[in-house]
Amino acid sequence: MRVLIIEDDPEIVKAISLSLKIRWPETQILSTHLGHKGIELAKVEVPDIIILDLGLPDMSGFDVLEKVRAFTSIPIIILTVKADEVNIVRGLECGADDYIVKPCSQLELLARVKARVRDRSHFDQQSILSYGALRFDPLTRLLQIGDKEVGLTAIESQIIYHLLRNTGHVATYSSLAEEVWGEDYPGSIDSLRVHIRRLRGKIEANPGNPKIILNRAGIGYFLAKPDNA
Incomplete structure (x- = not known):
């Protein structure tokens, strides 16, 4: 290297x-x-x-x-x-x-x-993931929310990918840290919050009152159920 x-x-x-x-x-x-x-x-x-x-x-x-x-x-x-x-x-x-x-x-x-x-x-071998109005292509790092399409960074892509693979469940802080950095370490939760905040800014209508990426205090993050679920 x-x-x-x-x-x-x-x-x-x-x-x-x-x-x-x-x-x-x-x-x-x-x-x-x-x-x-x-x-x-x-x-x-x-x-x-x-x-x-x-x-x-x-x-x-x-x-x-x-x-x-x-x-x-x-x-x-x-x-x-x-x-x-x-x-x-x-x-x-x-x-x-x-x-x-x-x-x-x-x-x-x-x-x-x-x-x-x-x-x-x-993400070389990963396929497109969908959940409600969300559609994510790991290879292009493009996330589609209805008619809106946004480009994600490497870390944002890994976060949304992990959340989409765990729909219906809360993705713990530790599991997200391991997905993004390969392991959990002191300070990883603070780092996750920065990236989650930036990700919400891209996809939420009101990032201060999120409706897509939700938080379970002290545990982790999860995707809200689609309206038609």
């Missing part, structure tokens, strides 16, 4: 590199503290995944993200200094596949990297 780290703090680069090397000894690490160099490396070296800090000395991490997304679908995980939901959502809207809040645990880092690399083949 080849990993590109675009981060201006050498200690963070060292910590991430060490964690990846311990888990996957064959990992090749590419790194730079500059955004424009990161764009060049992404294009020339074609890494399997990119870990991108949003605060870079020469340009905004958001600009790097958009420029890289213009020529590749390589999984990108953004790094944020704190759990700033505005920046997290903006990063996801610019094309990031996932995010990590610094400082992060080794377990969380490895789980997210493993999951995002897995995304590229996760």
